[in-house]
Amino acid sequence: MSRPWAITTPIYYVNGLPHIGHTYSTVVADTMARYHRMAGEDVYFQTGMDEHGEKAETAAAENGETPEAYTTRIARTWQTTWDKLGISYDRFIRTTEPDHKIAVQRLAQAQWDAGQIEFREYEGLYCVGCERFLTERDMEDGLCKDHETAPDPRREANYFFKMSEHFAWLADLLEKQPDFIQPARYRNEVLAMIREGSGLDDLCISRPKERLSWGIELPFDPDYVCYVWFDALINYMTGCGYPDQPGWEERWQACEHLIGKDILKPHGVYWPTILHGAGLPLPKALHVHGHWQIADRKVSKSLGNLIDPLRIAERYGFETFRYFMLREMSFGLDGSFSEAVMVERVNAHLSNALGNLLSRTLNMTERYCEGVVPEPGEMGEPEAAVRTAAATAAAEVDRHVRAYESSQALEALFRLVDATNKYVDLREPWKAVKDPERAEEVRTTLYTCCQALRSIALLLAPFVPDAAATMLERLGIAGLAEQARLPADAAAWDTLEAGTATTKGDALFPRLELVADE
């Protein structure tokens, strides 16, 4: 049995439509999942929707729908989007599903039994319009900022998880296991959040049903439902099989979470302490990425910075969008999205460097070698250099992908593309072909190019799967991506069989033109 490995996207809140931020998270997770699958690991990849809570209940009511109908409708839209974009998730989980409800109740019960939960009565200023207690930040001159009304003093009783008792443990964990939250900047932020005097305290994990009914009932008090974050976070474990599926712990402890920096606190503080309080094991790591700034074009303020992935896919092709996000964003830092820059990058990398290499190689193979992978002669210095470049690329891609550094991984991969282009120019097969005595050299050159393209396609498969599949198909080794093992098979040489038919085909990545907005 191969080694388990799991990855989760954030559990997206059932609200609106996916934009570039969600798409980026999902694409990174998909790329990671595809790579680990190709590395022969037993991969589980989960994404899904967080469907409970006040906001969903309110939105449903505004639409004249039941919460069930509303959340089902929105969830379908999201799932359809991921399907259209070819995201290879293993499960699209919804927090309204029965197994999740069981998981939440079991975990809440475990905390209750462990004495981690306390019932407390408190008083605060409640805004009827907001349907929640306000903090100072929400008010101006004693009025709710949103509703400009005075909040009522109100008493309420709720269940609290004694979260602050676990801060020392968490700080200690982050010292001993610095890789638990990556990159390090976010680990430091979490340490700052739980430092003495930072203000973070215990976590309210319930809502009285009279105020909110759209939630999972607390197992020890039917008058209350779970606070939405407490409910939502547990989805990651539900998907791994908690509590009853045999062997869930193994998968769970190999599970890596991928999130945006906006939800660092729930994932970096709430989640590990909740698990610790319930006496449950932790996932393997938390990987935190930055946000996309939208650089060009006027973006309507009311719509916000909405980049609709389907619209981009329609205009430019999803794989180019995907390539751009993975190549352009330094993991952990903010990135800048602009269609103009995307077009520029994609043309330079995918069309000019890679697409053209494939195109010239296959064209010459067709013209000079009857359209089959030729029988190579002796390998010289330049051929050995390409072979070394492939081995280097395979090793570097592996290292960077495992560290979530997709940008550096693609950079390393394109060094192989460049090396191969330089190699062709050095050998000049279009000249050599005119000299009958150099026939063997031509065959060796084109064999080497095909072999390099095979490595490139394999390494590229997790990033742009469709294009990589097309490349392999044209090289006469369709479906190889499904059987190959990374990184070893991308570094392997002399694996192509002479005589295999190749197909020239159309441009793999036609050059893009910037589409003008209407």
Next chain:
RNA sequence: GGCGGUGUAGCUCAGCCGGUUAGAGCGACGGUUUCAUAAGCCGUAGGUCCCCAGUUCAAGUCUGGGCACCGCCA
């Protein structure tokens, strides 16, 4: 107000524990080639490494102060 981050060529960024003339990719410009998606290849262009002070034989790289932007908290 507190804590943290970021500030390096037009753009996006590398530069680890301080050490030869500060790097890469893209773009720009010039040359060359024709197998190829007006692609490839070769070369060039020159940036006060945010500012000031300090430590050091030596500082983008360490220390202190300042400025700008961002994040978290209050």
